Amino acid sequence: MRQKVALAGALIHEPSLIILDEPLTGLDAGSARRVKTVLREHVANGATVVMTTHILEVAERMAERIGVIARGRLVAEGTLDELRARAGRQDSNLEDIFLTLVADESAAA
Template sequence: MPAISADPTPDALRLRSLRKSFGGASGKVAVDGLDLSIRPGEFYALLGANGAGKTTTLRMVAGLLQPDEGDIAICGVDACKNPLDAKAVTAWLPDEPLLYDKLAPLEYLEFVAGLWGLDCATGAARAEDLLRRLGLWEQRNQRCEGFSRGMRQKVALAGALIHAPRLLMLDEPLTGLDAGAARLVKDMLTEQTRQGVAVVLTTHILEVAEKLADRIGIIAHGRLIAEGSLGQLRALTAQTAASLEDVFLDLTAREEAA
């Protein structure tokens, strides 16, 4: 079992002074002293323009990049000192998920379940449940190579959930999905938060963040420039009835002008 801190309810994710640059000391700073805390069961939208540092941040949390400085704690586990324990409770779904095209969805999920050390019966049961809920049960024995982007995205989401993570991170998960597939994915994510899973979502579809997120963080130049509920963000701009899009554009424009 992962080594959990003495705190009975640690944050699902806690970042402290996180920093990452590329190209050496004089290179580009992608994440610049980022502090962030996300609670269990919270739906958190991390928003920013292209190049703001969102994906780099999530890749560090997932263990795919090493931070230059700072701390990452996942459900009380120090992800830098105990990366395997941290990964055991984490799922990461990138914007271009990798599938094994020659495998069918059921084969793929049972394979992923085996990688996580689940026994065959548990893996098969979870795979069937996920495929049925995502509307893919009828295609369970078809090879993924012939799937549309939306179908591939749903298979990848099922693969991310197969080991019942406590922190689920998704980078642009709704890109390319039709309305029906997007609704299935959004319902699945909301259900996960009700079960205590923390969901971190990056998206350029601001209406999704506006409707689903409990809290919203806006990042620019690798720094968190604003955070809170939609109402709290509106208060920062004195626009009490503004859409998230208007608030986002206002706050990022102020940051650029500063």
């Protein structure tokens, strides 16, 4: 319930920028779907939503641009197709791409 109230408070004034940290944590499936719909509508109306998540399927389905952070550094950023190209994984999902990019970063360190 706290998560729902916090999200409602963030959205009620229809800000042009919303920054959310793990907004789907603790929500049931129906509430999570509603939140995703509301966020998509907000973006369609010209707003920007910046969202952190460890659930890569959510990022893959929702994000127009994705940033990959490893060891506290932004190691890659772009559209899903741009990240696929960078990772050399053209037909891969975001989880595979993420693991490739993070492994590349660890090898370079």
